[in-house]
Amino acid sequence: MLDSPIDEIKNRLDIVDVVGSYVKLQKTGANYRAPCPFHSDKKPSFFVSPSRQIWHCFGCGKGGDIFAFIREIEGVEFGDALKILAQRAGVELKREDPKIKTERKRLFEICELSCQFFEKQLEKSENGKKAKEYLLKRGLKEETIKKWRLGYAPNNWRSLSDFLVGKGYTREEVLKAGLSLKSEKKENYYDRFRGRIMFPVFNITSQVIGFGGRVFEEVKKNDEGGKYINISNTLLYDKSRTLYGLNMANLEIRRKDFCILVEGYMDAIMVNQSGFENVVAASGTGLTEYQLRILKRYSDNLFTAFDMDVAGDSATKRGIDLAQSLGFNIKVITMPEDLDPADVVLKDIKLWEDLVKNAKTIHDFYFEKVLKDFNRDTIEGKKEIAKTILPIIKNIPNKIEQTLWVKDLSEILNVKEEDVFEELKKIPTSQNFKLEDNKIEEEIDKNIKEPFYVSSKTKKDTLQEYLITLFLKFPQLASCLKEEDLRLFSSQYLQIIKTMTSPQNANYLDKNLENNIKNLIDMLSFRAEVMEIDPGINLEKEFQYCLKEIKVLNIKDKLNEIGFKIREAEGQNNSSQIQKLMEDFNSYSKIKNDLETS
Numbered sequence: 136m137l138d139s140p141i142d143e144i145k146n147r148l149d150i151v152d153v154v155g156s157y158v159k160l161q162k163t164g165a166n167y168r169a170p171c172p173f174h175s176d177k178k179p180s181f182f183v184s185p186s187r188q189i190w191h192c193f194g195c196g197k198g199g200d201i202f203a204f205i206r207e208i209e210g211v212e213f214g215d216a217l218k219i220l221a222q223r224a225g226v227e228l229k230r231e232d233p234k235i236k237t238e239r240k241r242l243f244e245i246c247e248l249s250c251q252f253f254e255k256q257l258e259k260s261e262n263g264k265k266a267k268e269y270l271l272k273r274g275l276k277e278e279t280i281k282k283w284r285l286g287y288a289p290n291n292w293r294s295l296s297d298f299l300v301g302k303g304y305t306r307e308e309v310l311k312a313g314l315s316l317k318s319e320k321k322e323n324y325y326d327r328f329r330g331r332i333m334f335p336v337f338n339i340t341s342q343v344i345g346f347g348g349r350v351f352e353e354v355k356k357n358d359e360g361g362k363y364i365n366i367s368n369t370l371l372y373d374k375s376r377t378l379y380g381l382n383m384a385n386l387e388i389r390r391k392d393f394c395i396l397v398e399g400y401m402d403a404i405m406v407n408q409s410g411f412e413n414v415v416a417a418s419g420t421g422l423t424e425y426q427l428r429i430l431k432r433y434s435d436n437l438f439t440a441f442d443m444d445v446a447g448d449s450a451t452k453r454g455i456d457l458a459q460s461l462g463f464n465i466k467v468i469t470m471p472e473d474l475d476p477a478d479v480v481l482k483d484i485k486l487w488e489d490l491v492k493n494a495k496t497i498h499d500f501y502f503e504k505v506l507k508d509f510n511r512d513t514i515e516g517k518k519e520i521a522k523t524i525l526p527i528i529k530n531i532p533n534k535i536e537q538t539l540w541v542k543d544l545s546e547i548l549n550v551k552e553e554d555v556f557e558e559l560k561k562i563p564t565s566q567n568f569k570l571e572d573n574k575i576e577e578e579i580d581k582n583i584k585e586p587f588y589v590s591s592k593t594k595k596d597t598l599q600e601y602l603i604t605l606f607l608k609f610p611q612l613a614s615c616l617k618e619e620d621l622r623l624f625s626s627q628y629l630q631i632i633k634t635m636t637s638p639q640n641a642n643y644l645d646k647n648l649e650n651n652i653k654n655l656i657d658m659l660s661f662r663a664e665v666m667e668i669d670p671g672i673n674l675e676k677e678f679q680y681c682l683k684e685i686k687v688l689n690i691k692d693k694l695n696e697i698g699f700k701i702r703e704a705e706g707q708n709n710s711s712q713i714q715k716l717m718e719d720f721n722s723y724s725k726i727k728n729d730l731e732t733s
């Protein structure tokens with residue numbers, strides 16, 4: 136039988152290369168280690184085993200093969216992980232039926248080809264070279280231009296369309312990809328982007344799904360659109376659901392546990408280039424619930440770095456209010472007058488670092504702002520302050536936090552807290568925030584599957600695993616394990632102990648074991664290999680201690696069970712049964728106490 140594509144990919148790719156392209160690995164003996172990319176990890180507890188082709192974090196318990204790693208780190212479903220790795224391995228996945236080779240797929244191809252076309256124009260065409268010069272002058276590095284795949288759209292009516300038609304796509308398809316427009320009178324198609332610097336927009340797996348185009352000085356005069364234009368929504372691209380740069384930032388957002396939100400593409404690119412890689416831009420105007428819910432999967436902490444109107448009902452403010460109502464902790468990076476993040480990181484990276492470090496909580500930001508904008512000593516001023524702050528307070532989902540804001544507001548207005556609460560009642564809950572959790576979450580799931588596995592291991596499982604690990608690392612401990620102790624282990628761990636101790640089973644991988652048992656053995660022997668044991672430790676004592684703990688846990692289970700039966704018997708008024716159960720309960724309690732004090 137032929138290998139499945141999964142086996143084929145595993146054969147071709149080395150886990151050290153795959154993981155190493157995301158995480159800086161350090162060799163330690165036969166293995167590699169690094170600080171875990173999935174939890175905040177002080178001492179590196181993330182290990183990669185080339186011989187087993189697995190990874191495991193002994194801190195947070197996540198682990199698996201290359202597919203599990205790609206799912207975790209890219210935040211994608213198995214299908215997408217398979218595609219990413221197939222491409223990397225040069226393995227062709229079984230071709231889809233040409234009939235279901237969907238419109239979607241052809242649009243992806245169009246976007247990718249267009250991106251290549253624009254990239255080439257930036258390098259080779261005369262105006263493209265000028266555009267590139269402009270980008271370099273703005274402070275972008277050569278490698279940054281490559282990384283973000285910036286390009287140039289020539290200042291002609293149909294060069295991109297003609298190029299794509301030459302590649303076998305119809306004018307209608309180019310239109311559907313958002314890259315051309317159609318004149319109403321004549322059936323005339325023409326390129327949407329002409330004479331612009333092109334910013335491809337990526338999805339989470341770094342496929343191009345859309346574009347933004349920006350004019351630059353030299354050709355500004357010929358331009359008819361705005362400074363920035365975006366493609367309209369297509370089957371692949373939806374402005375309200377896209378966060379520019381998330382594919383570059385997701386890992387870092389998770390690691391640093393906060394996300395910096397900027398306004399423009401250039402800001403995102405420049406801030407990323409400066410080393411703050413946890414940055415995304417909301418493409419278009421205000422933040423949408425969909426975008427925020429995606430971000431929430433990476434961190435609860437949001438730092439904004441753009442102009443914020445506190446009063447009024449700007450799109451930006453609505454987005455921030457929405458973020459607050461979703462429970463984000465928001466901090467505001469206050470930008471110096473007339474500068475945007477791209478300027479600051481270029482001019483003075485130290486200044487940027489300070490601005491981020493001194494970001495204000497949204498509470499302090501709003502209060503400082505109203506005190507600056509309005510006079511709290513006049514009735515009018517007080518009213519304005521209340522009018523600005525109360526709707527914000529209304530949206531805070533956490534009651535404790537809400538009360539704190541009310542207290543502070545009552546203080547600056549010099550009125551009673553009860554009165555503020557009274558006023559608060561009159562504020563209608565914002566109509567924007569009819570959160571349709573399930574529907575949105577479902578849709579996000581379809582696009583970005585959160586594969587994080589939360590360890591469901593019990594304390595007893597952990598102890599059993601630790602014992603087996605000790606046992607694997609120090610086979611001499613076998614003599615400490617008595618026949619009757621084996622009864623303490625749950626069946627899967629018992630199976631592992633038997634497999635590992637019987638000599639004819641030494642080559643367990645060939646044995647006919649269930650996959651989950653094989654994986655567990657793999658993980659535990661890996662752990663035994665990398666586990667560091669304090670040389671002063673008395674192994675035998677440690678081993679006995681663990682055994683005792685397991686015994687205690689077993690007895691606790693037993694006591695719970697008896698307790699349950701007692702309640703049952705009480706319900707039936709069965710006094711003789713109760714009597715018998717109580718005796719059992721007491722004798723088990725005594726065993727437990729003896730064990731715990733021994």
Ligand SMILES: [Zn+2]
Pocket residue numbers: 171172173174176181192193194195196197
């Ligand atoms: Zn971890």
